[in-house]
Amino acid sequence: MAMQPFTALDAVAAPMPTPNIDTDQILPARFLKKPLGPGYDKYGFADLRFDAAGNEKPDFVLNNPPYRGAGIIVAARNFATGSSREAAVYALLALGVRCVIAPSFGDIFYSNSTKNGLLPVILPEEAVNRLLALLAGKPGTKLAVDLAAQTVTGPGDLAFRFEIDASRKMRLLEGLDDIQLTLKYRPEIEAFERAYAAAPFGA
Amino acid sequence: MSAPRTLFEKVWARHEILKGPDGDSLLFVDRHYAHEGSFHAFNALRKAGLKVRRPDLTTGIYDHYVPTDAARTPASAEIGDMITLFGRNVAEQGIRAYAPGDPHQGIVHVVGPELGETLPGFLIVCGDSHTATHGAFGALAFGIGASEVAHVLATQTIWQVRPRLLRISVEGRLGAGVTAKDVILAVIARFGANVGLGHAIEFAGSAIRGLTMEGRMTVCNMAIEAGSRTGQIAPDDTTFAWLAGREKAPKGALWDKAVAHWRSLPTDEGARFDRDLSLDASALAPMVTWGTSPEEALPITDRVPDPAAAPDAARKAAWAKSLDYMGLKPGMALDGIAVDRVFIGSCTNARIEDLRAAAAVVKGRKAVVPAWVSSGSTAVKLQAEAEGLDRIFTAAGFEWRESGCSMCVGINGDLLKPGERSASTTNRNFVGRQGPGARTHLVSPAMAAAAAVTGRLTDVRKLAAN
Numbered sequence: 001m002a003m004q005p006f007t008a009l010d011a012v013a014a015p016m017p018t019p020n021i022d023t024d025q026i027l028p029a030r031f032l033k034k035p036l037g038p039g040y041d042k043y044g045f046a047d048l049r050f051d052a053a054g055n056e057k058p059d060f061v062l063n064n065p066p067y068r069g070a071g072i073i074v075a076a077r078n079f080a081t082g083s084s085r086e087a088a089v090y091a092l093l094a095l096g097v098r099c100v101i102a103p104s105f106g107d108i109f110y111s112n113s114t115k116n117g118l119l120p121v122i123l124p125e126e127a128v129n130r131l132l133a134l135l136a137g138k139p140g141t142k143l144a145v146d147l148a149a150q151t152v153t154g155p156g157d158l159a160f161r162f163e164i165d166a167s168r169k170m171r172l173l174e175g176l177d178d179i180q181l182t183l184k185y186r187p188e189i190e191a192f193e194r195a196y197a198a199a200p201f202g203a
Numbered sequence: 204m205s206a207p208r209t210l211f212e213k214v215w216a217r218h219e220i221l222k223g224p225d226g227d228s229l230l231f232v233d234r235h236y237a238h239e240g241s242f243h244a245f246n247a248l249r250k251a252g253l254k255v256r257r258p259d260l261t262t263g264i265y266d267h268y269v270p271t272d273a274a275r276t277p278a279s280a281e282i283g284d285m286i287t288l289f290g291r292n293v294a295e296q297g298i299r300a301y302a303p304g305d306p307h308q309g310i311v312h313v314v315g316p317e318l319g320e321t322l323p324g325f326l327i328v329c330g331d332s333h334t335a336t337h338g339a340f341g342a343l344a345f346g347i348g349a350s351e352v353a354h355v356l357a358t359q360t361i362w363q364v365r366p367r368l369l370r371i372s373v374e375g376r377l378g379a380g381v382t383a384k385d386v387i388l389a390v391i392a393r394f395g396a397n398v399g400l401g402h403a404i405e406f407a408g409s410a411i412r413g414l415t416m417e418g419r420m421t422v423c424n425m426a427i428e429a430g431s432r433t434g435q436i437a438p439d440d441t442t443f444a445w446l447a448g449r450e451k452a453p454k455g456a457l458w459d460k461a462v463a464h465w466r467s468l469p470t471d472e473g474a475r476f477d478r479d480l481s482l483d484a485s486a487l488a489p490m491v492t493w494g495t496s497p498e499e500a501l502p503i504t505d506r507v508p509d510p511a512a513a514p515d516a517a518r519k520a521a522w523a524k525s526l527d528y529m530g531l532k533p534g535m536a537l538d539g540i541a542v543d544r545v546f547i548g549s550c551t552n553a554r555i556e557d558l559r560a561a562a563a564v565v566k567g568r569k570a571v572v573p574a575w576v577s578s579g580s581t582a583v584k585l586q587a588e589a590e591g592l593d594r595i596f597t598a599a600g601f602e603w604r605e606s607g608c609s610m611c612v613g614i615n616g617d618l619l620k621p622g623e624r625s626a627s628t629t630n631r632n633f634v635g636r637q638g639p640g641a642r643t644h645l646v647s648p649a650m651a652a653a654a655a656v657t658g659r660l661t662d663v664r665k666l667a668a669n
Contacts, residue, residue, distance in 0.1 A: 019521050020396055020496040024633045029614050032240060033285050047635050076517055078397040082633060084332040086348035104400050107432045108332055112348035165364050167225035179251060182358045185221065185229060189360055192220040192231055201464040
């Protein structure tokens with residue numbers, strides 16, 4: 001769970017046009033008990049990638065040679081909805097995915113990803129649809145993501161700007177550990193706690 | 204006079220320690236619930252050389268990995284290890300935990316309120332997306348990931364960017380056989396599984412106010428299925444009556460003081476929401492999901508939809524994929540689809556009232572497919588036994604199981620077989636949620652009971668009470 005900084009990325013992007021791809025699909029529950037470490041990539045999208053015998057399913061996008069090892073996923077709305085399992089982020093990172101671009105994300109996943117150096121980029125639906133069409137039409141297409149500039153660029157003059165909260169951007173760019181950051185506020189936290197305990201239920 | 208504020212704004216303001224330089228807020232956490240899935244967070248804490256800062260404000264509850272058979276036998280050594288590991292982590296950090304054998308063992312979102320540890324106006328977090336359940340009491344409660352759990356353990360605080368505010372008003376009277384589960388499924392079906400993204404939801408309106416606490420918990424529980432980390436309902440006399448006398452609830456003069464404070468929490472007249480949506484309660488019917496997202500739900504009187512009639516290309520493809528996975532054909536009547544199993548359980552629908560509703564349908568009938576009941580907590584199980592509900596279920600051929608998350612998420616090994624179809628009182632009909640290849644139809648407890656005794660998805664209103 002060490003936070004790796006995210007600055008910029010130039011990588012192959014894989015299209016996932018189905019809406020509501022939930023965290024149960026990204027990391028099936030039976031793998032939640034697995035410790036982090038080598039081999040964690042096997043669990044990512046396991047039921048979409050492999051059949052019951054453990055063979056790769058040819059119809060899954062990341063099994064298709066031009067998209068294999070993609071560093072970016074472009075997905076439809078409500079990507080990573082559902083369970084709070086941060087292991088969905090660990091699995092994506094283990095697969096080499098450092099950025100997901102979608103019109104919307106599950107709120108908990110969005111927060112989890114920014115704590116682990118995976119950049120979630122929100123673009124309008126029509127921009128995402130353009131990217132999905134481009135990636136499906138030209139498998140292996142690379143996109144460039146620049147967090148400082150808040151841009152996604154691609155072949156030709158393809159360029160989009162995205163918004164991100166300043167607090168999340170700063171933590172991603174610098175790879176800051178939240179706990180160390182917060183412990184600097186220890187005096188403020190302790191003062192708050194004293195006042196709060198002295199007035200239970202708002203009295 | 205100060206500007207009118209929402210319930211959310213009042214609770215947020217009371218917990219804001221400071222605003223960070225980049226606009227997010229550092230909030231104080233009143234209560235953190237931990238379960239066996241918390242090992243990544245405890246590992247992170249250990250790695251950083253830190254202790255739990257306020258072990259008195261974290262409560263441990265065994266639910267995700269615990270077996271639900273009578274002997275509590277772990278399905279595998281690896282699952283057993285997860286249970287042992289949790290025990291070690293809480294013991295090492297001095298955290299009180301409720302394990303199998305304790306009357307307060309159960310599902311965290313059932314046990315917290317039952318103990319009176321969940322209170323109005325509290326800020327509550329847990330490494331579980333269904334933490335919004337506690338918002339039914341007017342708490343601000345949301346699910347968090349392992350990094351945030353580690354942060355809460357180390358600091359008793361959490362950084363949050365303030366969400367926008369969405370009010371969903373459900374007005375009018377619910378018809379017979381229509382429950383809180385049907386209300387929330389109808390909300391999600393109507394407005395979409397992403398309607399609440401980036402928002403905190405307040406559920407309001409006469410139909411919500413008319414719900415019991417159990418019903419309100421069912422509604423808030425599934426706020427996450429509407430896309431929101433948190434759902435809230437204004438505390439009122441129903442809330443206070445439910446909490447009074449609970450083990451950890453305030454007592455005596457402190458109780459009076461607490462109630463006075465809680466009465467100040469509901470949203471003020473004229474307070475502003477970023478979005479307002481509403482739904483007519485009187486038009487609702489018992490609901491059932493037909494696809495693999497909770498938004499893919501319809502009244503039981505309806506038919507499986509045709510992807511060709513989907514509103515856009517993305518939904519057309521998604522619906523076709525869902526129907527293929529679910530093994531359903533467009534135009535089939537939902538009422539009458541044969542099921543292989545029935546599961547009554549989970550943090551959504553396994554409280555005493557849910558078991559009573561299911562038992563009322565089961566009484567005097569026989570289950571014609573394998574059916575399980577796993578109570579939301581051991582206390583609920585004991586109460587149900589005291590009321591004789593267990594005998595109604597077992598006489599009908601149901602398995603009366605111990606308490607845990609069980610077949611809602613299958614982490615403990617309670618799974619459907621590939622291709623099996625279930626009617627479940629749970630919260631997620633995701634692909635593979637109840638096991639690889641498993642097909643889940645989300646329904647209310649009464650509808651699940653109806654499916655068990657007929658072997659089919661069935662409009663419970665057609666079954667007269669015995």
